[in-house]
Amino acid sequence: MSVLLAGGGTAGHIEPALAVADALAADPSVVITALGTERGLETTLVPARGYELRLVPAVPLPRKPSRDLVTLPTRMRASIRATRAVMAERSVDVVVGFGGYVALPAYLAARRRVPIVVHEANARAGLANRIGSRFAAAVAAAVPGTGLPHAQVVGNPVRRSLSQLDRPALRGQARETFGLDPDAPTLLVFGGSQGARRINEAVAGAAAELTAAGIGVLHAYGRKNDPPSVAGADGGSGTGARYVAVPYLDRMDLAYAAADLVLARSGAITVAEIDAVGLPAVYVPLPHGNGEQRLNAQRQLDVGAAVAVADEDLTAAMVLEQVLPVLGDPDRLAERTAAARRMAAAPAADALVALIRSVVDRAAGTAS
Template sequence: MRGRQHGYGPPGPSRANVTDLVLLAAGGTGGHLFPAEALAAALIRRGMTVDLATDARAARYAGHFPARELHVLPADTVRGRSPVALARTGFALASGLVSSLRLLRRVKPAVVVGFGGYPTVPPLLAAALSGVPSLIHEANGVMGRANRMLAGRVSAIATGFPGLAKADPALAVKAVWTGNPLRPAAIAAAATPYDPPQPGGALRVLVFGGSQGARVMSDVVPEAVERLDAALRARLVLVQQAREEDLARVRDTYARLGVTAEVAPFFDDLPARMARAHLVIARSGAGTVAELSAIGRPSILVPLPHALDQDQAANARTLADVEAALVLRQVEFDPDRLALELHSFASEPMSLTRMADRARSQGVLDAAERLGDLVRHLADGGAVATFRGNRA
């Protein structure tokens, strides 16, 4: 991270010294920060300057973000419906809005871009109030609550999946499908062709559950492996993400079964591991679906069941609809069902190859460049209709 962190601190450099500054707003998780980082790199290649506005939680993970400055703003998520919880959230967002208005007056961005989550609400509202062109990127197959709140106020809406806003004509006129920007490691991994499992050879399976892991994977996958016949267990080469509290029992199960397995709470080279896998078992966050598509790998997807917007279910359907993934609701994802599916895939490796090809057909490797083109167009004073016309 270059430059200084700013919340309520002293004024930074004069805007007169910065040309085409773009303020990116992202927070919360890697699902927001990864696409913002990919866009930042695309904008810097265009000679533009990037600042990042986020909350204190995400700031801890933004150390390598290629921004001139990091601005930490007050923000909070709606955590309950009680008067106290709503008042706390309202106060944090109001404080964030005041700080964002001050920030925009100081750095004078050409465009403000938000990547979803409540930390993006104050900077985007400040842009609308200040007359600064603004853009939200919606990574998921359905629009999240924060982006729904902002959609009517921004200049443009970029979408990770096509047709997202078609049901609302007022939003559809400013929506542009760009795809989901990919981190460089995913683009590099996409160059690896799919190498299907050979009869009787190793079957490489990658299991993960999002940036924080998912307990259901630790509960279900080892028990499913135990139900496989000994010959298939001997072929398995497993790489599995597990939470710290689940590590010992997952490792112990695989050791007892004699299964080759690497189990860890986090893998910092996940796209490369995805490229080496014959089959991926995972949640269906927007970033995961985008990387599975770009790299072209067959998958068993288990959408997060309790999400208010059911965004992961919508994301998973995009691959299921082209028969690139098997989607199981969490209530269906039990050891018996998973063992059955693993046995089926191992018996028919050509089905995995077909799924890999169909997944790759959905990949958008240049999403960051497409989004960068839209940001550049807005910075130059262009309208969304003109941009869409130029691309038609």
């Protein structure tokens, strides 16, 4: 089976594709090719995970009248031609799309040639997946209510290092790796791969009081941001708890293993990872778009595994209000953690692989 994975631009499109690639790769007879563009994060993320990446021209869809709209058909045709060349070279049996710039040309290139499987990571489907779902052989979604017809809800695929993570077994190693107190309840903070300024400022402002209360903080502030300026949060209060700031987390498995509570944005992949590892969370949904970030977290909010704070309400005082009562009370932390663990779903990547195989088998049966 030769599979072409189309999902690029942002980590929200790429990470589910890579999680599915890892699950497919368990069968050494499967040939995996990733499709991307030179402007997306896939140029670094895909090769780093050991998969072949083939680049085609990017075709962003203009949101308002412009010169780009006039040239759209020509650019789209060029990208479709390039995609079909890859499909022919790799003898592709199925195209699996995850949205983003590269997905729509892939769907159009595959139409009436090979079957298409669409996966939607967000609570509300993007334009590429809305179009691709119209002629897909199968449609999968992370959550109900995406607006895609006949979508099977399978969850969001996450990498196996997270879906199979044993947090208690790794906790000691994880906290030692980051220089955290091995015994302090620990807050993990991040705002996505680029960080989030409002989260950074609020957490930096609360850091001294958190560590004084015996709470450790592991804060990924983003490579494009300056390190937060924090005074009095070095464990000098005698608690041993430390505030540790890093620009980026290369080992999310260790970061999650070190944590007892997460404060983060609620992008689809972040929510899926936190769901998979069974951690309680404080979400600060990005206030842009059509409100999908809050919807991404709704299931966790409904069962008490998480709470949501509006971006405009996030201050240092709000961080303390949301974190101290949980990490400072073992019983309350245990209750929130139990709710989070009950939410942990079966690995979505395996469900999506089964769906892909069924589509390919069905297509092969029809052809014969």
